[in-house]
Every structure is written in C-alpha cells, then in structure tokens.
Amino acid sequence: MLGSARTRELFFTGRSYHGAELSRLGIVEHWVSADQLAPTAFALAEEIGRNAPLALRGIKRILNRLEDPVLTPELKAEADRLVAEAFRSADLKEGQAAFLEKRPPRFSGT
Numbered sequence: 001m002l003g004s005a006r007t008r009e010l011f012f013t014g015r016s017y018h019g020a021e022l023s024r025l026g027i028v029e030h031w032v033s034a035d036q037l038a039p040t041a042f043a044l045a046e047e048i049g050r051n052a053p054l055a056l057r058g059i060k061r062i063l064n065r066l067e068d069p070v071l072t073p074e075l076k077a078e079a080d081r082l083v084a085e086a087f088r089s090a091d092l093k094e095g096q097a098a099f100l101e102k103r104p105p106r107f108s109g110t
Contacts, residue, residue: 001026052091053109058082 002010006025009015022028032040048056062079086092090110098105 050104050107052086052089052095052105052107054089054091054107055086058086 002013002025008053017025017027023031030040030044035095051110065075091105091107094107095105
C-alpha cells in the first residue's frame with residue numbers, strides 16, 4: 001500500500017504518526033471520530049453490498065492474486081477468466097439497465 005520508499009522511511013526512522021497524518025500517508029483511508037466509527041463502517045459495508053456479488057468476488061480474487069510476488073501465466077489466465085465471466089454475467093446486464101433507467105440495481109450474483 002505504501003510503496004517501497006515510504007515503507008523504508010517508516011521502518012528506518014521509527015517515527016510515530018498520528019491523526020490526519022496517517023490519512024495523508026495513505027495508511028488510514030477514513031478518519032472519523034470514535035462515535036462515528038460504527039456508522040461509517042456499516043455505511044461502507046452497505047455501499048459495497050449493493051454492488052454485483054459476482055463482480056466483487058472476481059475483483060477481490062484478482063486483487064489478491066496481483067499481490068502475489070510473481071504474475072505467472074496461470075494467474076494471468078485466471079484473471080482473464082474472471083473478467084470474461086463478469087462481462088458475460090446477468091449482473092452486468094442488470095447494472096447497465098439500472099444505470100440507463102436511473103434506478104438502483106438488483107444484482108443476483110449470476
């Protein structure tokens with residue numbers, strides 16, 4: 001997440017970071033007060049949950065595999081398969097229709 005240069009700086013200096021500085025560094029994505037933590041987390045989860053399950057599974061799998069140290073031909077083939085599956089899905093058609101009809105999508109995970 002941080003990249004090599006920022007990681008080296010953090011480890012080599014041993015500095016402590018607090019508050020908004022963590023957000024600026026990209027270590028913390030959302031900076032909220034303690035009383036807003038649960039509502040913010042649930043709102044983010046609900047936003048993610050409204051998206052197409054098939055696409056989310058494929059995206060998650062691809063991103064996890066991209067973190068592997070070497071992108072092997074097998075990993076690339078798997079990523080290609082997941083993308084093709086998403087483009088053939090009923091959820092893609094539903095998402096497109098919902099966008100054009102200006103309504104929330106009703107994804108089925110297929």
